[in-house]
Amino acid sequence: MAKTFPPVLLVEDEVLIALDLVRTLAERGLEVIHTTSSEEALRVLDTTPDVGLVLMDIGLGEGENGIGLARRIRTTSSLPIIFFSNYSDPETLAQVEAIEGSIFLPKLVTRETLLTNVIRLLKDRCTDHAAKTDDRIRLLIDALDQPAALCGLTREREVLSWRLLHGNSLFNAWMHQASPLLLERTRLPAGRIVEALARGIPLEIPIQQTSEHGGRALLIPWTKDLFLIVLRESALLETLTENEEKYRLLIENQTDLVVRVDTEGRFLYVSPSYCRMFGKSEEELLGKTFIPLVHPEDREPTLKAMEALYRPPYTAYMEQRAMTVYGERWLAWNDTAVLDEEGNVVGIIGVGRDIHEKKLAEIALKEATEQLKKAVEERELLLKELLHRVRNTLSLILSFIHLEKSSWDDPRLLSRISSLEARVKSLSELYALLHSLGGIKEVDLSAYLSRLAQTLLIAYAPGDRISLDMDLAPLSCSAKDATSLGLIVTEIITNSCKHAFEDRGTISLMLRREGDDLVMELGDDGRGLPETRDSGGSGGLGLQIIPLLVQQLGGTLTVESGKGTRYTIRIPARRP
Incomplete structure (x- = not known):
């Protein structure tokens, strides 16, 4: 079977799938070069410049995947690419779409659909390969007041054939009246034409006189397969003097x-x-x-x-x-x-x-970006160092508290010192989380409250006497709000651990979003609050500061006490 299309490069690491594809394409007379890896495919492209299409899987074993290979191909070639793969997630499809001149086909499509797309792209490749030229050439052709065209040249068995790619209006009119161009009208041997074109030398070709449409054609090489053709001395033309002057002016006044x-x-x-x-x-x-x-x-x-x-x-x-x-x-x-x-x-x-002004602007922008990046990096390092120092300072404070506790025997005083210790620990946990995240604008509230609650429980109820039941939605808030909420959790859990249970019990912590509000519920199944304490927190310092912290957050506080105690704090999810 005569070779009609350039070969297809198949990149597929699954041998059975590759065998099926090679047979399918070969049955349609297509030559297939099979490779199994990215590097092997690139070597083929370096040594086989006439490849017409790349058909590849996305997953290629342990090496570079198909997306990476396609990007490397695009740095040197505009070859059409078909991704034939089972990877069809949105992220992968977006990466495929970003690669110009590529399409995606799932492996579940019929082989007929695959063949249809392969042959279509190969035809387009053959048709367009010679037609890719700068728009300035087309503008030049359109600007001439004599028949001119951009044509492609093919040669089979010493026979020249021409294909019109772009002609101006005069050339199209000449074509309409003069019948097919140049093939039978060329009096010079094909070898001489090819030799002249290969050397890049303009050549005049006589065109047989047929009624009024004879004359000469000036053939101007552009690339290996592209040529400008300007018709001269045809009855459709006026004198060339004015046209040559316009051509000269066009060339002399172009800025490129x-x-x-x-x-x-x-x-x-x-x-x-x-x-x-x-x-x-x-x-x-x-x-x-x-x-x-x-x-x-x-x-x-x-x-x-x-x-x-x-x-x-x-x-x-x-x-x-x-x-x-x-x-x-x-x-x-x-x-x-x-x-x-x-x-x-x-x-x-x-x-x-x-591009001097544009390049200077790019350089200035790059320098400014690098300076900004450096400033951001320095800020981040400074912030991390600051957070680290704050944590160290809090650790020192806790050490002082521990030392102070060891010198006192008064239970009431020790209880107060322990409450102070818990508050410092809540702040320490917050800064530990901020340090791990490397920022202070937003805090993962669920992670922070989870770590804080577990730390408090270990400190005040070691063992399994009190269990912790948490249901925390993944929500974030500012560091400032997290500080207030952390202190609230500290006061409530500390109070529950100390006073709520006679023996065993459970402390619950829930976090969710309701509409525009962030809702936190914290409670226990213990004995409840003493009747002498109301929801306003008229008891110890801990219960007194809870309403103040909620007020600072711009929220509301509800306290239910009976068989256990439950605090419900509702604050705006987005602070003004």
């Missing part, structure tokens, strides 16, 4: 810099805009290399970037500084290799643009 160099970097052509930029004449530049005009620090990166011109898609982009008549300027270059019939690079066409 256009050069053509050989493989040694010697100038073969320089546009007038390039000469003006560097204050040199065409005669001074032709035959000289461009490297001396590049800033010394940018010469090696420039040559490194130009290595991409020697592998598909034979294009390169670089930014470099150059000493111009306007001083040192940043220039951006888009280079395209000129290939001969065997695919060898015989020259380079470069289109440059002055």
Whole structure:
């Protein structure tokens, strides 16, 4: 079977699936190159430039996955990519969508659907491969007042065939009246045309006279497969003098810099805009290399970037500084290799643009970003150090409290010192959590209250005499609010551990969100509050400060006491 399409590169590490896919594609006459890993696939692409499509799985064993491979391919090639995988989660699909020129097909699709997409993309690749050219060429063609077109050239068995890619209105009118272009109208042998085009030399081709539509065609090489064709001396044309003047004005007044160099970097052509930029004449530049005009620090990166011109898609982009008549300027270059019939690079066409102001702005932005990043890092380090020092200070305070407790025997005084110790511990737990998170703007309230409650229970009810029942929704709040809520929890749990139970019991802590409110419920199944204490907290200091802390939070407090005690604190979830 004759080869119709370029080969398909299959990247699949599951051998049975790969075998099925190779057979399926081969039955349609498609050549398949099978690889099992990212590195192997890249080696194939380096040595087989005519690959037309990549069909790959996303999961590729222990090595780089398909997403990573596709990103690496995109740095040098616009090959169409089909991801054929069972990974269809939103995150993966978003990564696929971000890779230009790729589609996703689940492995569950029918083989006919797979083949339809493979053949469609291969056809598009063959159709568009020669058509990718700069919009400036199309604008140039449209600006000419003579029939002109961008065409693609193919050659089979020494026969030239032409394909119109873009023509201006005059050329399209000529095509409409003059029948198919050039194939039967060429009087020169195909070999001579190919040789001239490979050398990058413009060539005039006579067109047979058929009624009034004869004349000559000027063939101008652009890349290996792309050529500009300008019809001359046709009855559809007026004199060329005015048109050539307009073409000259167009070239001379374009702001982009256009050069053509050989493989040694010697100038073969320089546009007038390039000469003006560097204050040199065409005669001074032709035959000289461009490297001396590049800033010394940018010469090696420039040559490194130009290595991409020697592998598909034979294009390169670089930014470099150059000493111009306007001083040192940043220039951006888009280079395209000129290939001969065997695919060898015989020259380079470069289109440059002055990006000095844009580059300076980018550099300034990068420097400002780096300074900001450094300032943020320093702030974070300072904050962590500050939180660490606060924790150390609280630890010192606790040590002082412990030492003070050891010198007293009065139970009432020891009880008060223990309450003070619990309050300091609640603050210490908060700062421990802040230190682990590395910030102070927002606190994981559920994590903080859980750690605090367990610490208090270990301190005041060791063993299993009192159990802790917690149901905490994952909610966050400011460090300031967390401090107040932590003190509330400390007072209530400490009070329950000391006074609520005769023997065994349970302390419960719940946290949830109701509408715009954050609700915390804390209670026990003990004996309840003494009748001499009301919900306003008229007893000890602990119960007196709870309502004050709730008020500070802008919330409400409800206390239920009977068979056990339950505190319900409701505060706004978003503080004004």
